[in-house]
Amino acid sequence: MTRVNNFSIEVATVNGSGSQTANNVLMRAIFQMGVPVSGKNFFPSNISGMPTWFQIRLSHRGYAARKPETDLMVCMNPESAAEDIARLPPGALCIYDESLKLGNCRQDITAFGVPFQELATACCPEMKFQRLVKNMVYVGVLVRLLGIEMSEATLALARLLKGKAEALNHAAMDAGYQWALANLPDQEELRVQREPRSGARLLIDGNTACALGALFAGVTVVGWYPITPSTGLIEGLAEYAASHRLDPETAGPTVAILQMEDELASAGMVVGAGWAGARSMTATSGPGLSLMTEFIGLAYYAEVPGVFVDVQRVGPSTGLPTRSSQSDIKLCAKAGHGDTLHINLYPATMEECFRFTYDAFDLAERFQTPVFLVSDLDLAMQSWITNPFEYPEGNLDRGKVLDEEALKKIQAWGRYRDVDGDGIPYRTLPGTPGGKGAYLTRGSGHNAQAVYTENPAEYTEVLLRIQRKILSAASVLPQPIHLECGGKRGVLAYGSSDPAVMEALDILREHHGTRLDYLRVRALPFSETIGGFLRSMEVVYVVEQNRDGQMAALLKEFFPKEAPRLRSVLHFDSTPITAQTIVDQILSQEM
Amino acid sequence: MTRVNNFSIEVATVNGSGSQTANNVLMRAIFQMGVPVSGKNFFPSNISGMPTWFQIRLSHRGYAARKPETDLMVCMNPESAAEDIARLPPGALCIYDESLKLGNCRQDITAFGVPFQELATACCPEMKFQRLVKNMVYVGVLVRLLGIEMSEATLALARLLKGKAEALNHAAMDAGYQWALANLPDQEELRVQREPRSGARLLIDGNTACALGALFAGVTVVGWYPITPSTGLIEGLAEYAASHRLDPETAGPTVAILQMEDELASAGMVVGAGWAGARSMTATSGPGLSLMTEFIGLAYYAEVPGVFVDVQRVGPSTGLPTRSSQSDIKLCAKAGHGDTLHINLYPATMEECFRFTYDAFDLAERFQTPVFLVSDLDLAMQSWITNPFEYPEGNLDRGKVLDEEALKKIQAWGRYRDVDGDGIPYRTLPGTPGGKGAYLTRGSGHNAQAVYTENPAEYTEVLLRIQRKILSAASVLPQPIHLECGGKRGVLAYGSSDPAVMEALDILREHHGTRLDYLRVRALPFSETIGGFLRSMEVVYVVEQNRDGQMAALLKEFFPKEAPRLRSVLHFDSTPITAQTIVDQILSQEM
């Protein structure tokens, strides 16, 4: 039976070998044919010479979660070839570098050797480029083999490369195509077919989406320190800012991006800039976040806005820097010694990466507190199809800031006074003229007037107000999304587990007759809607990608009455969770 | 009605004025008379000139919690005098510096002016000492006023001071005594009376008790950075080590104590030393612990032993550095990004401060992990009566370490292999001869052989084993202490809340007819006994000294079935919790 637009391709190669362009051309060509597609790059934590895998999933139903089985393998890496072949399901297709001599290693798959070196040499006389264009040869082979439209592949290539590089690579692609035409039998197992596009769609990664969110939110000061997988966010922001955030008068940049000496400094400069009135942010990952702990506590207690993006990788410690997890949930929720609770946003889609980052700046200034955008490597560095982002209309919400005019009208101002009864005090910005509004910010005990205090009642007043303030954010944060089916059992998930959950729900319904409600949590502190959902269910499976059930722990803390009915579905082996994992774990717990 | 050995004295003075010796003499004199006594020093976070209060509570029933009402006030500080007087309960006694002219400010108390300056001048011709000896004058006055035995006061003084200082101070004390004899009326409200001592008792603070625990546990490497309220622990250790931990051969110190450049370095050197085979430790407080977060995660994942003492103060951020709380519970439990859970010990008594610190070293080496001794300022810096510590018999438990001999006998060794099925691997120490056993420790992904890996299964194997290892510690950690009364309602508490809980239970029983069970938690991961207790109760009040119910959150996480029945009793205004607070909060929740 032919599988049309519903299978997966994997390219096993060596990092640093330049396969990225080839893989992108391949994926984009399919994408341009209107086929829902998603790409995942499994790359090592080193710079070159180690095995790396790129998986492209085609799914006419739009499933974008990781698919564990590979239907078509491209074997380019001698080191991993044996294992790569071994894990193919029976009936799979494989093309491999002829020199690997893999022809007979499995009888239950169809494998074709391709003379990559020969083809590359023929179309590219310059030795030093041969290694690179070899990759484009397999694209050509696949174009032919799968029925991808060559015109789309050509277009995709033209988007990525120009001039001589384009020509060379095109020749290589064509060589692959021609060779396949001449040497490979037709196959009817796997086909790519044009689909009618449902509206405009685009391919993007989460880091870029977050960068755009910051760009449109008017970020002005960025302190950062390189760390995988967050580096791309800042580098993307810098690139976009260079064309889209220039001062109309001077053409100078309107965002100051500074690589700091470490993450402590990054956090510190974010806090300093936020205090001074900038929209400030940093992006980091687990180890960096650990180092920011003290500054985050200061920002919380001194009530200084700042946006902290945590692109989660696999911990603990250095862990697997190039793999994904959801294991900083606890740290993002409560970083700091003493009593702390932070506003966290959990995007699950590219649109949310964009919009939540945008919102994070408003929330940080509105609630005068650090706000965490909790991303992960899977969202941030993989390729996702999305609808174009909606423009965030309206004014930037700069929160309660008293300027010179406002100060003039006010009799007695106190930095930490709860004037409006909403727990949110008014702040002033350094440099405001008029001789009023100056105060000294401190992380030590202070009263409503921002004056140093060791008085228990004054200390408590501030701490309780901050608690109220943060908890009150729940009602304006992105509300959970409820996919109802009217049953008494449900799934709760967040972030990058979403695609796998969506697929799992279909499998459960279609293959197991199990219908489950689904609630996707999008922010901390938790909305009351979550409580309502939990109360209405007999059992709720909390799906997350960490060992300890970190989100489940937060839910148990804030909804203790519902705690007995929570069950964890956990996946934490460093790969993105799959639908089948969820299905299996749920079925095994359904008695 | 005369109150005998059941009232409280408070000295309100200025810090840096040298009242500490006087207060100690006063407290010790009472203690030496066999009267259960406890002392709390409320000092500011500065060096001199700010108000400071010393409270001595006498309690024939042995209650050692903070008592909010003061029955006898000594007013020495002009700055705070008005407030100090204002908060006295009707009927209280007060002696004050005559120059303050407080005589008529309250009709419902008995206040005596004392010519401190005059008396000090008379007995101490040297101007520069007068300010200091003035304090001893009030001791003399109180000795007379309360019927404290002068011989005990003299003895107490002799323990603390020698030579000229002793003589001078003795003269001052005597001057106060004589003046009171001549000028003050007898009073029968408050009396100190000798009590038969029930066995040997001593006065100590928790920092010293912890220091002794480390001393006897054979600590060899200490990295630290000054921070209130943990500094005294290290300084105490250094002092005791200088006499009791000398190498018998060379008379050199057998513990290396090094003040590092910051807490990151302290943690790092603890990890380095622990890895190399030393018994290593650090002591810090909230801000320092925040900074250690990354290293703690490394130690957890790379399985390196080390003892971390956190002497909690009031957070978040710098907070109130000289005040007490229990608000680092969450941080000590889970410091680090990624999935982590640490062994935590919660001492509540001086004996536990000693013994748990001792045990912490065994546990750290046995489980090859950082172990947290979770103390707080109230335990650490206040004066507590205790029974003498029992000598910790037996050998130091150095855990599973393979030496040269052992390595010879073993075929294949792997640093992270679970040979015994208990989740605890064998380690080797750098420098072990024989050419076997070397390995490279890393915080990045590693397999059972300690070899770098990015393989999901290998990564997961290690992470799951660590989880098992840590959870398995629950059974050998100090078990909870259950005070049964057979009811269906209970209190759960830990650490320095214990004295207040004990007193509250009595009040509830005696005055409100409410009998509650009491479970005192002493360690994390939680013992199954705690689960059993929670299951057996209809309601459990979790008493803690933080805003967010941090221990309750952990209980809800680990005992979700019991979560609905937990209710929080919280106190976090920076003062140690009182029995009455607990009583009131419990009664208000009992419907």
Add this chain to the structure above:
Amino acid sequence: MSTSPTTNKLGLSLQDYTGGKSTLCVGCGHEGITLQIIHAAFELGLEPHQVAKLSGIGCSSKTPAYFLRSAWGFNSIHGRAAAVCTGVALANRSMKNLLVSGDGDSMSIGLNHFTHLIRRNVPVVYIIEDNGVYALTKGQFSATADQGSALRWGQVNELPPVDPCTLAMELGCGFVARSFSGNPKQLKTLIKAAFAHPGTAVLDVISPCVTWNNHETSTRSYQSAKQREIPLQELGFIPPFHTEPVEIPAGESREVTFPDGSRITFRTLHEDYDPSNRIEAWRIVHESREKGELLTGLLYCHPDKPTLHDFVKTTQTPLTALPQSTLKPGPEVLLRIMEELA
């Protein structure tokens, strides 16, 4: 000071530059520095609201509460005021940044940030109130304690000190000075000049801690500093506006001009000392310290180096003053970007 007018060019009085009541010990060296900050700011006629006071944690770091009450201040966390300052500088380049730190705060826990602040030449007057101890935590040695100096209870420091001034010179700092809280005139002049410096100005001010480190066996006591001090220059400062009497040292005098037109004038008291020659200056300061001397004055000055704002190309308009119309690109920009990605 007797000749100073009672109001400055802004019409403000000295009182307007004071702050809250100090909680430091009577006689603390830090108080002397606070006083000279007040005087310098008054005489310079700084707009208080345009000064950002930044500090870490320590007795020294508390002092921003005790001067310039009408300035904003941020008493942050231990050792990291430099990072906070960098954020403030970028956010609002119109602020005058004044960072007050301790030797513990800057030379151990905060040393990395100190170093990189200098490297980026962040505009700030960076004062280290240097008492050789961690005073607020009760007197442990800090990294600037001299070898051989003793604590009151006898313990002797054997570790070599980190010298903030030679370190700053090594790192290429464009303004390096040392002073002594017991030398108010020099100190005030140096603070004024530091405010004129466009980049990072490091002032290491020997500031005895009377509670923990002022005894005979300490080299950081008033007495020791007084005895060992060798002022390098007689200093004067001429602000760009010339409205107040100028103290110009008598005798042959040299000067350095700052970009804002103000000048520091000095008559050299130490043969050959040339504060514009970094390498020679470094050598003399090192050699002199090895002899147990305490050189004070302007150690090195080179005002014409690119600053943070040159590196980052910060807009002239403070980033905090940019309107939303500049900060938030319009829908057409998003549309274009979306199309590029389609």
Add this chain to the structure above:
Amino acid sequence: MSTSPTTNKLGLSLQDYTGGKSTLCVGCGHEGITLQIIHAAFELGLEPHQVAKLSGIGCSSKTPAYFLRSAWGFNSIHGRAAAVCTGVALANRSMKNLLVSGDGDSMSIGLNHFTHLIRRNVPVVYIIEDNGVYALTKGQFSATADQGSALRWGQVNELPPVDPCTLAMELGCGFVARSFSGNPKQLKTLIKAAFAHPGTAVLDVISPCVTWNNHETSTRSYQSAKQREIPLQELGFIPPFHTEPVEIPAGESREVTFPDGSRITFRTLHEDYDPSNRIEAWRIVHESREKGELLTGLLYCHPDKPTLHDFVKTTQTPLTALPQSTLKPGPEVLLRIMEELA
């Protein structure tokens, strides 16, 4: 190397000093350093099990896995190997510590620990594999990047560099050397001498990153380093045991003797350069860098300074080797202490 015997004084072969398979890029400068570490350790006849290999995070910090497989190693966290090393040194003073770090690891995030390690003179051979970039995170500038050096994609570094060598000299480090992974002979000799140094020996080794920083517009490329390198001396190293052929530079030669009896000999190629004169050496290195030169060799050496163990008074017996009877005081001690408190 052709004259070297195939086994050393311990009877071990060069192979015994190698490590696991490298995952660095082909041609990476760090590989050259790894190789010279292997050779130096082999020729010195170090007992592999007595070497502790310490590192932070980065391509450079991975290399301890690639040499001395029979040594214990600790690939710790970013920037903090110096702290880990201090713990190891105190725990077991019999270990020879070899710390391998990167310019990112040591000169930014880890600079505070680097500084204080030197201050405490912790016994360690501290190698900075200096490529001017954060290689493992894909090529951002590090703090040692030269002003004017460019990244492949054009961006130019405008910030002044932190020089690990002059910084170490400023801090009083007793052994400071610079080498180049393209100068294997010098590098090997310096590594050997560094092992003889009783305290902290800092080796800044220019180590081109072929992937991110080896292009024409980079000053940290092989080519640039080769062109700019000026070796200060011809160096030789004589171990205390004299069992193998000694490379003594021809011509007039001076030497420094280390406490263990080994000697580094050198024939000066640069007029006036005296590696025992800290201040002069500092000056020359600074001036030379300003001219764009790259001085390599032994920059400063002064082996006779107290080390960590002198400051802490660590027992001669490693603390890890003390028996329980020494570590755990008896019941009588507790009793006495309890009585004192009664």
